[in-house]
Structures are given as C-alpha cells and as structure tokens.
Amino acid sequence: MAPMLRIVCLFVLLAIANGSAQSRPAPDWPVIEAETLKHFQALLRFDTSDSPGREREVVDYLTQVLTAEGIEVQEYSNEAHRPNLVARLKGSGARRPLLLMAHTDTVNVDPKKWTFPPFSATLDGDYVYGRGAVDDEDNVTASLMAMLLLKRLNVPLDRDVIFLAESGEEGSTHVGVKFMADEHWDAINAEYCFAEGGNVMREGGRATYASVQTLEKILFGIELAATGPAGHSSIPLENNAVARLAKAVAAVSAWQPEIRLNETTSAFSRDWRTSRSRRPPPDIGPSPIQPGSRTQTPIFGASNLGSPRCCAPPFRRIWCPADIALT
Numbered sequence: 001m002a003p004m005l006r007i008v009c010l011f012v013l014l015a016i017a018n019g020s021a022q023s024r025p026a027p028d029w030p031v032i033e034a035e036t037l038k039h040f041q042a043l044l045r046f047d048t049s050d051s052p053g054r055e056r057e058v059v060d061y062l063t064q065v066l067t068a069e070g071i072e073v074q075e076y077s078n079e080a081h082r083p084n085l086v087a088r089l090k091g092s093g094a095r096r097p098l099l100l101m102a103h104t105d106t107v108n109v110d111p112k113k114w115t116f117p118p119f120s121a122t123l124d125g126d127y128v129y130g131r132g133a134v135d136d137e138d139n140v141t142a143s144l145m146a147m148l149l150l151k152r153l154n155v156p157l158d159r160d161v162i163f164l165a166e167s168g169e170e171g172s173t174h175v176g177v178k179f180m181a182d183e184h185w186d187a188i189n190a191e192y193c194f195a196e197g198g199n200v201m202r203e204g205g206r207a208t209y210a211s212v213q214t215l216e217k218i219l220f221g222i223e224l225a226a227t228g229p230a231g232h233s234s235i236p237l238e239n240n241a242v243a244r245l246a247k248a249v250a251a252v253s254a255w256q257p258e259i260r261l262n263e264t265t266s267a268f269s270r271d272w273r274t275s276r277s278r279r280p281p282p283d284i285g286p287s288p289i290q291p292g293s294r295t296q297t298p299i300f301g302a303s304n305l306g307s308p309r310c311c312a313p314p315f316r317r318i319w320c321p322a323d324i325a326l327t
C-alpha cells in the first residue's frame, strides 16, 4: 500500500539521519499499519473537493489526533473555512528544519464514474478507493504518522520537523501555500521539504521502483476564443466560430513540443542503468531520452503538453472531465 511504503521510507530516513536507530525499540509495524489505515480512510471520507474545499473538517480531525499525543498545532487562515495546519516537533537546532507538506483538498469528482462512492474510502482487497487516495490524503496520512511516531518514540532530532497540512493546492493557492509563503514564512521555513510527487511503480502487485520528484510543472493557462459571423444555423456559415474554436482545441491537443530535460530528468534518464534493478521504468523506455525529441507521453515532467480542458462548473480549470458535450 503506497501510504505504508511512504511512512516506512520516511521514518527510516529520519531515523538513519539521526544515527541512533538501533538503540530504540522497533516500532510495532502491524499495529502502526492498522492505525495508518484508520487515519487514511477517515481523511478520505471528508469531501474536500476544491472548490469549495471545506478543509476545516480535516484540520479539526488532524488537530484532535495531534493534540491528543501532545503535539501542538497552529492554524493559519486566509479564509476562515479553509485553514492550514502547522505542527512542529522541536529538534536540537543543529540543523535547519525539515518540512513535511501535504494538501488536504482534492480535485472535483463525478461520482457517476466511480465503482465505489468517491468519499467512501472503500477497502477492496488490498486497495482503498477514494478521491484523494493518491493525491494527496496519502501524504497527509504519511506526514501525520511520521509526526506521531517521532513523538511517541521520543526520537532525538537534530532539526525541527514541521508538518504543514495545506489547503487550496488544487488551484486555490491564495488560501494555502502561497498564503503561507507570503504571510507566514517563519512557520514553515526549512532546509528541505518533502511533499507530494514521485511514485511507487508496481508490477504484479510488487513494488519495482520508487521515484523521487524534485520539481512540478507550472500551469500556463490560455483561454481560447473564436469569433465569426452570426446567422441562422440553417445556412452554413463560412468561418463558423464554433467550428473554428473546435479546430483550435484539436490543434492544442495534437501539439507535440520538443522535450526539454532539466538537471533531474537528464540524470534519471541517463543513470537508471546503474541502479540496482537495471530495469527500465515503464515510462522511460530502454534508451535515454533525447532532448529535442517529441512524445505524447508525459515523461515525469520532461515534456510540455497542451491539455484542453473545461472551465464549466463544477469542474475547475485544472481538471479535464470524462464527458463533454457541445449543443
């Protein structure tokens, strides 16, 4: 299960960084796994689809869990019903803090497309189904559990560990991370930040590799509009505005710009062969990616893509619905 994998990786990383993992009793992982699943499902059952977001309920839940274990929390709100939560475990101050960041809102959802209700957090086999299960309540849960375990196990830290549960990541950052960075930087100022991104790939139910993401693409929205002659639809009009707009949408979708590799993506494309598995990740293929080549596969952010989408409510500008109709 992805959240479990993440919490294990995160905890091991923190413990090793501290250099004293062996002197501490081993965590009871089956018990922790059950607790992780409980929090994960509880978080998924809050409908925080953005907009309107409704992150208040999640923050109240996290506050109750954290304060019950003696971890203080602070709230920072640009809009009262969309708070951000910050919790901090104090370290010795020998190093600058580590920030664990995860967002509590989700994109919108069309329940008709779902086998299980999107806010049911249904456990079916080894999988939990729900809106936000991989974006980003898994990271909220992993960060929460990291905080709880570090506190419970009384792990001595050489740096503060900060947990930011941010609101509004899905297109409303004025209430979330932008607000925190602009107005409350001191609360989240850190040397490193672990946030969403990367992935654990599986084949036949087994994890084959875990990737680390270092950057996000930046959204650059363009509104397409067309004009043409108005007239009765019984008479075909040259330069019909609807037809012209449809052609423009098709052109955006077919656009295949050149791949541009940054420092991370070129190192990954080049160096995976020397990794232990030596197996090409499924989204990279057998050969290194050539800068300037073209592809429609969104290879870990190396390719810019045109992505037509719908702005009609309830879907936000960052979401492409499954059905669209032009009447």
Ligand SMILES: [Zn+2]
Residues within 6 Å of the ligand: 103, 135, 136, 169, 196
């Ligand atoms: Zn996300």
